[in-house]
Amino acid sequence: MDDQSAERLAAILPVLINAGAYDVYFTPIQMKKNRPATKLSVLINKRDLEDITYLIFKHTSTVGIRYQSFNRTVMSRHFTKVTTPWGAVSVKVATFKDITKQTPEFEDCLAISQKYQLPIDNVYQMVYQQLKN
Incomplete structure (x- = not known):
């Protein structure tokens, strides 16, 4: 996201954790036209995808979300x-x-x-x- 302040982005972290996200983190990135931006990464259980997607759209300025699936082994x-x-x-x-x-x-x-x-x-x-x- 290149159009949302750090203060406003910080507010989404506890919302997502409280909704069941395993982890939430931000990464500084460069977007098109060399704009500095922040990538929001959220690790979740697949069953929570729709609810987490809703919360991201509701609480951030983004209009699109990319998804990736990973395997996980837990002790x-x-x-x-x-x-x-x-x-x-x-x-x-x-x-x-x-x-x-x-x-x-x-x-x-x-x-x-x-x-x-x-x-x-x-x-x-x-x-x-x-x-x-």
């Missing part, structure tokens, strides 16, 4: 809790075949960091230390 996920000296932290556990990834939830770590005035890295380190035990 199985579940959550567990780790107890730290400052409280419990949720940890996302993702698996695929023999691969396991464990990631502390940012919001839990941030809340502890703020409550106890700790660097957030200290909270993450404590969670990872507890995961090793």
Whole structure:
């Protein structure tokens, strides 16, 4: 889009996320006649295409939308809790075949960091230390 301000474009991001988009992002591009513009990319489930298309037309200046289909592989996920000296932290556990990834939830770590005035890295380190035990 070459005719919509950054402020007005920013407003569409939460609308699309709340409508079920997996991700929404903007990319600066050059359009015809060398005009600077912004490309809006939205990753969605195919079943949401009509609703998301409606929202893009409603909340942006665009008059056309291009579509592309991609395949997606997602690791199985579940959550567990780790107890730290400052409280419990949720940890996302993702698996695929023999691969396991464990990631502390940012919001839990941030809340502890703020409550106890700790660097957030200290909270993450404590969670990872507890995961090793």
